[in-house]
Amino acid sequence: MSEPESLNHTLAQFQSNRAKTMEPQALRINIDQRQLLVDTADRSGFVKAGDKVDAFALKEVGGAELSLRRLLETGPLVLVFFRFEGCPACNIALPYYNAHLAPAVKELGATLVAVSPQVPERLVGIKERHNLDFLVATDFGNDLARKLGILYGYDEPSRQAALAKGTSIGDITGTGTWELPMPATIVIDQTxxxxxxxxSPDWLVRTEPENVIQAVRLIRERAAA
Structure with a gap:
């Protein structure tokens, strides 16, 4: 059986194909916004290995409250931040994680949660569409993403392009703001x-599953030592 294409190769192919049909001005706005984020991101403020995570609560799309304490009861926690239910790249990344990350994480006794600021009633679609076998939850007001230093705002060309279509990202997510989390994957141990x-400031670049699996495996090895 051949090895699957990497997630980032899959995303690069998606963008290459989309560039052939996307309206040139819209394509340029998309590229420029992603490059601006790469160039200006305050990486010193990003969450990093060794940080302690304060208590938080998320709302699972089915209605359950997910506290940090509860999520860590049975093992390590893997948080995958994504933008919103209709984000094309997210609709590639999350099913990829469902196939290539979720089974290994579960086998290692860890919990996987995909997190977006989008309100639960609008967020549930991505879980149902792809039959995701992991939790999908809302970070209301981007509270957790803000603490982790991973938020960004639309630049002015992107904002004007969205308004010209009659919608703002705040309308789509139900948050009322122009803020979204950068794609991020965080592994937290039981302490x-x-x-x-x-x-990743560029939302077309995502964490590869093998890096996450290795991080969870190392936590388990340390606990067993």
Missing amino acids: GTVRFADV
């Missing part, structure tokens, strides 16, 4: 300490 953190 509440971050053991792995990968933040």
Whole structure:
């Protein structure tokens, strides 16, 4: 059986194909916004390995409250931050994680949660569409993402392009703001300490599953030693 294409190769192919049909001005706005984020991101403020995570609560799309304490009861926690239910790249990344990350994380006794600021009633669609076998939850007001230093705002060309279509990202997410989390994957051990953190200012670059699996495996090895 052949090895699957990497997630980032899959995303690069998606963008290459989309560039052939996307309206040139819209394509340029998309590229420029992503490059601006890469160039200006305050990486010193990103969550990093060794940080302690304060207590938080998320709302699972089915209605359950997910506290940090509860999520760590049975093992390490893997948080995957994504933008919103209709984000094309997120609709590639989350099913990829469902196939290539979730089973290994579960086998290692860890919990996987995909997190977006989008309100639960609008967020549930991505879980149902792809039959995701992991938790999907709302970070109301981007509270957790803000503490982790991974938020960004639309630049002015992106904002004007969205308004020209009659919608703002705040309308789509139900948050009323122009803020979204950068794609990020964070692995937290049962002491509440971050053991792995990968933040991507470019939303077409995502964490590869094998890096997360290795981080969880190392936590388990340390606990067993």
